[in-house]
Amino acid sequence: MAELTYRDAVIRGIAQEMERDPDVVFLGEDVAKAGGVFKATVGLYEQFGPLRVRDTPISEQAIMGAAMGAAMTGLKPIAEIMFSDFFAVCFDYIANEFPKSRYMSNGQLKCPLVVRTGNGGGSRFGAQHSQSVENWCMMIPGLKVVAPSSPVDVIGLLAASVRDPDPVIFLEHKSLYATKGEVPDGEIVDTLGTAKILRPGKDATILALALMVPRALEAAERLKAEHGIDCEVVDVRSLVPLDTQTILGSVAKTHRLFTVEENPRLCGWGAEIVSIVADEAFYDLDGPPVRITTPHIPLPAADTLEDIVLPTPQRIVETVRRSLGS
């Protein structure tokens, strides 16, 4: 057991998989010799050499296409798109190519690859380097979408993603890179499509993803201490596949549902989950499900403004307390 940063967990996760399987290769902008702009790939070039860890030009379409061509012919590529906002310049691969080749070819083609990307706000980078784009990916049939919140989950879910036979979008949160957590020694492999109950509770279920997870946990502690409200915090972890059973099970126990989403409000992941709960567990609910999201706006750069729009522990506390009428 060792304490590791989320950033170093990325390095350890990639290294674990590259050591295991010589067909795992890694490409992206500034990822090799420079070790990545977020320093989340430092040392991989030195450890695995220039044939397996490759710097690319600023050509997101080339990165994505090359990863796909390599994947469909036998390699297991990990591609890095530096900021998830840049998905917009290579979205053809995310929307049209990776997820449809197997289906359109009636199962002849495969696309086992992982796209890692720096997602989310909190870095004061403004509207084009701060977005939470998980909902851009979740809506596309054929993709899998993962967003870890802790170092141990980074390693385990990254390993599961690399070993998965489908294309996986792996959303690392930029504001979590410096956070730390306990990580066991040895190989770590997790399972996609599994949510984790991080804090059991009986009064309300709070679903969260990535950076919103520590904020939900902080809010839950304050709700208990200051208001006597006992919240169950569920880290959704994987949007596709979605662990609906864990979510429905928690709602059946607490009878109240809150989602904490960093994505802008319209079509956020919580909307789909609320819809599922309304369809399948309506009579478990003692009150309306409530979504706590970033408003439907581009993100402002200024720290004071960005801090207002992203969901905070304070906003979660106030929303839950008000909704539960205490």
Place this chain on the structure above:
Amino acid sequence: MATVNDRAPGPAGLNDDIGEQKRLEMYRTQVVIREAEQRAYDLFLQNLVKGTSHLSLGQEAVAAGFAGAMQTGDLSFCTYRGHAHTLARGVSVEKVLGELMQRDNGLMRGKGGSMHLTSAEHGVMGSYAIIGAHLPIACGAAWRAQYKGTKDVATCFFGDGTTNIGAFHEALNFAAIWKLPVVFVCENNLYMEYTPIGDVTAVPHPAADRASAYGLERIIVDGNDADAVYRTAQAAYAKARAGDGPSLIECLTYRHSGHSRADPAKYRPEGELDRWKLRDPIKIYKERLLQFGVPEKTITDIDTDVRKIVDDATEACKAAPNPPAEIITTDVYADGGWAWRN
């Protein structure tokens, strides 16, 4: 400045570097494409080919020349105008027509359609309908070959219109800096879709005039002459297999039909089609075979045999059932199904 690659036409005669057997193979490939594409057009008029279709009538020599120069294990990446390249790799006419007719006997059982013909067992690694998308994908397949030390080459076919999209330029630079074993083949048929390519491109030769920007040789070939295409392809494949990197080849050709089935091609100047039909690739190839002393009966036997294959395929497709509804939800994910939740 050379306008046509001087690798072609080379020494003339049946026992030259191409030889009789390869020539008859390439003739047959061209006739298969011609007959199958013409049949696809006829079936469209009978409302039996559904959706859209983009024919390669007039462009057969490009497909035949490249496929003729490929080895088993080489990979083809095609566009939505991909019937020709799929047939040229040996995929059956029935499976291609079946897919165009969206029947259960189609290559992908109707799940892909005309624009996405794929036959992995023949090395046809997909037909891509988003302009430019498959150039980087072909780079990736070539990267795998380079990494694994296999000697296969990826060939990426695309139209002149593709040279003005970003992915073209990203892929060319990427392939050049990584020295990838990939061959980019621009079929310049003079029209983007309905607009002359010259009206929307800053240079006269949309592919070849961009080659120098990526440190590549400027290669233009007569795309209506299968021998010229074949020799150019051979040289590019030898370069790729030797580890000397990519090639960009511009094939000058012309499509006899419109862009897609919806297009009567009325934008063409009068007489242009007739002039190109004088250089119909099958016509000039047949004349060459006769000139080289191939008996006429050998040629007509090929024609007759191919027509029968296409006729039989047509009947088989007409008799084939529609795809069953059960396959709607298969192969979304690698587990064979479509489950996105538990």
